[in-house]
Amino acid sequence: MIIGHYDHEIWAKGGMATYIRRISNAQREAGHRVHFFTRFPCNGLNLAEAPIVTPTELELFTQAEKLNVDVLHLHRSIAVPPPKYLPTLRTLHGHQPYCPSGSRFLERWHKPCDRAYSPVGCLWGHFIDRCGSIRPHNLVKNFQQTQQEQTVLSQIPVITVSHFLKEQMVRNGYPDDLIHVLHLFAPEGSNNDPPPQTEPPHFMFLGRIAPQKGVDWLLRSLQQVKQPVHLDIAGEGEQEAEMKALAEKLGVGDRVTFHGWVDTEKINQLICGARALIFPSLWHEPAGLVAFEAMANSRAVIASCVGGISSTVIQGVNGLLVTPNSVDELAASIECLATDWKLAMKLGAEGRSMASQQYTLTTHMEGLFCLYEMVIRRSDQ
Template structure:
């Protein structure tokens, strides 16, 4: 099958770009012809990367390249009637939230509001869940209308049940929505044994911004019985980084926190191996939270916030779940693993098995290919009518 993946920048670090690369590489490994269509081809060492300029160019290029299926990983505004068979993956909350954030910045809490014009307008203007600039607000509401229109026309894979259910509650018809959980990375090597030495290290890996809960995590550390060390792999904007580092000093944590900045994928796995557990303290409704599966693949337990789709990935028996924003509860969970390395090691072994058995790349690719084949079959049937 000749497959085209459309994303903004396939060579970008982390997030959707990593998902697309892993999927495309796995499809190529089993004999499919994979191409990448994008708006920005910088930084990519992938074969067959082609830049396109907008939706019209995208679909014309897909036809010129004689793609069997076009897989969208980013928003489009216009869907032509005559096109190659097209599917998409909904990676975020854009199908149920005009701003896509599902985070109330003013209060620092996840947004549980169902979509409505009045409620979400209040969210933008009062709760600061999105931009308050009139033009941006209008564009956000237009975007969710487009997402609903697309959901009615093309098969859409959601990365969690949470994303699917929220889309349905926001007004999307369920007919074309299918949950396909993201896969754990296949490291093709046994993980290093969990270290029992003290003091134990915990790891946060992700972008450093308010909704990721780094401040919540930092405030929990002085409340632990064990003086754990924390590795922070990621970066954010300069002003917020300064705020976070000032908080470290105010809490008396200098010397216990190491900021690594942006870390390449191989080094992330090295940091996970050094950790007693990976902490995912998100304060927004994350659609998936892939770092939980990266931890599982390396055989490390997870402490994660009960938000969004994270609970579908960070699950018993390898994860401890925490109420978002609860400092004492998070400190208690950190202590449970810091004080009991045998339990952490056992949870890590179960994590490895779950990553292999429930979130395998083979099963993931098989589910995606089934979606492609059903889409192509339906498209061919419509053409014969």
């Protein structure tokens, strides 16, 4: 099979590039030929990853046809539908098809957005709830992109990375029969050791330090934790300086270490030293990648019950779920695992079992190829 992967900037740093790289490597190892297409020039890690620059959709479709691509796998939006003779599907990693800002987060109120898409409601959200930019150029661009998504994604098969995303798509008028759920996979070859029993127990936050990620809520909850604990924050973002100042203001500065951006080796080291990972998101996470990191490393997760997180974090099985913005619930969950090592170990072990049985790269690739074959059959009809 000849497979084409497309993104606007295919090797830009982030989770999308990591995902594309891992599945394309697996596809090549299985004997398939893979091509990469990008709207904007960028460089891969090696010559085999060199992408073909296609600034317009017409050039993308033309290049795919010239290379005899059997399936064009989109990872980002296109402005016009592909020709019917070109088998095409899209993996949806976010909310843009029904949320012009793509955030599903009401920054003014620090809570997730639960409204369905409507031009009037979403304009209200931008101006009153501060869910997105109100600069005229950005505002028009965001709404135009959602309209383009409605046109394209109502005509081609779509893969969502969680049941939550599919539910949102159907709720907003996309055809149910074109939407297929395929969960992401946990990292392979990770830690299988139980959490350390050293005191004080360490907890870890991994992600961007931004309003929708809930670091403010996490620090305020930490202030209420009576048990001696230490919080490691791995990541950077626009709120980093503000959160450092907040930690000092709350009197928990000596209980928090801000590590900034860290590489994979350091991330693994911090995870191995943690009792559990904390995932306090205040927006509707499409899938919840941090949960997969925790499960792969035999660590429990304390997570907010938003978006796709509850598809992978099951209360009392591999983690603890809390209500967004509830300081009391988050503080109680931290204290619970800080004082109950056996429970943290049990939740982490179950998470590891789930990762190795349900969320493997092999399972993901089997499902993906079934969808590829379905798309090819559909285009032949």
